[in-house]
Amino acid sequence: MTDVDDSDGLMTPIRPDQLEPGAVIAQSLDNQWVPDDLTVDMIEQGKSLDQVAGRRVREVRAEYFRSLINASQVVINRAYFYNNPAISRDLMEEGEDRTAHRNLLASGAIAPFLLNERHPAQEPPAHLHVRREGFTAWQETLEGMPATDRVRCVRMAWGDSDDDRENKENTRIRLFQPFTEKVQGLTAKNIDALAAQVGVAPENADEFGRRLGEVVGYSNSLSVRRQPVVRNTLYEEFVSVPGTNVAEGRYDRDKLFAKEIKQLLDLIYNVNLADALGRYPLTPADSLRRVVLQEAREARTNSGFVDDPEQLLTFLRRQAFAAVQDHLTPSAVNSLSLQDIWRLRQTAAWNGYIRAFGALTAAPEHFHDAAGQVFDRYVRLNSEILKLAQERRQARPTRWHPVVEVVVTLTAGTFSAVSGAGLWELTGALLPAMVSTPVTGSVQLLLRNQKSGREEQRFAREIASVRLASDREWRQFLDLVQRLPGYRQEPDVGSAGNASTTTQDDEVPKDY
Structure with missing residues (x-):
């Protein structure tokens, strides 16, 4: 070093x-x-x-x-x-x-x-x-x-304290430039699909597209004037109330599609940092999923992209899990302290869970063998969470019926398979727009209670990237899914985009 x-x-x-x-x-x-x-x-x-x-x-x-x-x-x-x-x-x-x-x-x-x-x-x-x-x-x-x-x-790079040129250049190339490119590429997306995934009604998709054109045009004008394209500047123009500090978080209802543009800028901002560091963003529930960006991005798994329709189908096939009788307080995490979190990370249950999940992400093609291990370790971990919450006398145990959910989110639709606790459901929702190829997306694994709740302790992580190169492969995958027992197609994808972030060397922006 x-x-x-x-x-x-x-x-x-x-x-x-x-x-x-x-x-x-x-x-x-x-x-x-x-x-x-x-x-x-x-x-x-x-x-x-x-x-x-x-x-x-x-x-x-x-x-x-x-x-x-x-x-x-x-x-x-x-x-x-x-x-x-x-x-x-x-x-x-x-x-x-x-x-x-x-x-x-x-x-x-x-x-x-x-x-x-x-x-x-x-x-x-x-x-x-x-x-x-x-x-x-x-x-x-x-x-x-x-x-x-x-x-x-x-840090992007470390050098002598008197010479930070390498860090500045790496920051420009790996952080600021990709952010600019992602923003300026918004109008190159399938606008109908993008509108549907951020919750814009079909009849407003054209107006939404024009507004995105204004965002891209403004960003382009900054670039040609050699001014940095950063989120705060775009917030000031398209999201925030005029005359207020962006840090105050006052979002202007009179600015067209302020909410949707804010969500897109936030998503680009956070996934961009994750990309620059070569790691995954952890997206919370009720936030846009990365799939809305419609990008054929680099894979983060050792095995590369999942690009075979048959292989992708294995993520949605029913998994057989033994019935687990356990207790969990859905809001148990909310009653914990940071000291409790530190103690939890010292337990054998936490270490076993992290090892099991590491094995799954390292080889997602072995999903059948590895997912059961993750599920079992997760149940044990939640028992430890409950013990800590009970020590603080703030936990009210309720019966927990753990299930595993696999969500395949693609630019052309979303598919969800839920199994465990005597339950098996398979649903799909297709985007009301023409499919453009390649079809890209991700596979997400969720471990949760059968009856989901906003405050429940649950796990959700992306485990594989997807890229189906042609319309033929997409149609093949769709046909295979629709043939699975119990498949039910939802009317439309609706909010499928939501989850259950060139300057001169001495002109690198001070904030990002």
Whole structure:
């Protein structure tokens, strides 16, 4: 590794390829992330992020904990440690939660992402929005770490402190340029399919397409003027109330399709960082899935894309799982503390679960053999979660009927197979638009209660990328699925897009 200035010994600098294979980027920690239904309320009622903080922080915190439960390592933008109350609340004073946060940093479970800064405690640029009390708490947390501990900080490149050209160039090529390209490529998509997946009614698809054209045109005008194309600038023009700070989160009901454009920009922003780091984004429920971007993206699995219709079908075939009698409090995670999460990660149940899931993602073609192991370990893990919640005397056990759900989300439709607890359901929903090839998408594995609820503890992760090269392969897959026992086709895909993120060297934007 290239030598860097690390005078206080606190930090271990790492490159993206040195992150753990199971590392994820949690979209819910984005300072602009809001659940879809809450976004609607904010726009209709003119409320800011602070005005919905109570509900939003609860949901963000639950997703934060779920990311730490379901992934070996979580990469977090440095600014979120002090600007996101769902995280900074654990750092405000000395106690078991601040200690747990230090333990998570020292173990590598949490890896701060640094953009231009060279140290996690470095003062942010003056022009950026900073919650000062949060930043002070973040600095104190780092200062109080034992001398033997190290924080693994990831950056695009590390070089001599007097020469940051490699990091600037890598950041431009791997982060800013792809973001610009993804935004400017929106009008190259199948607009009818894109409109359907973000919830725009068919009769409004043409108007939505024209509005996307304005977004792309504005982005192009920035590029030709050598100005950076960043999310905040696009928010100011198409999402935020004029004259307000983007960080306030006031979304303008008078700006056409403000909600849908916000969702697309947020999705592009978060998957772009995940791509730059070579890892998966962890998308929360009630947020757009990546498939809406209609991209033939690089595979993240060792086996490459799933490109054979017969192989793809295996993900939807019924899986035989033994009936599991267990208890689970659906909202158990909400009653836990960060210290509980740290304790959970030390258990044999958590380590067994992470190993089983790692085996599945490393070889998704062995789904039949590996999914049962993941399911079994997940049940054991939830028992540990319940024990921790009961210790705090906040858990009210309810009967849990665990099921596994496999969701294949494609640019041409969505298919879902649910089995377990005596249940077998297979449904499909096709997009009301012409199929363009290649047909791309992903396979997602969900482990949840038979009766799903908004606050239940569940697992959802992408396990494979899909690319069917021709219309013939797509039709072959569709025919195979429709022949499976019990297949039922829904009227339309509707909200299938929702889940159950060139400048000169000295002109690299200070924020992303």
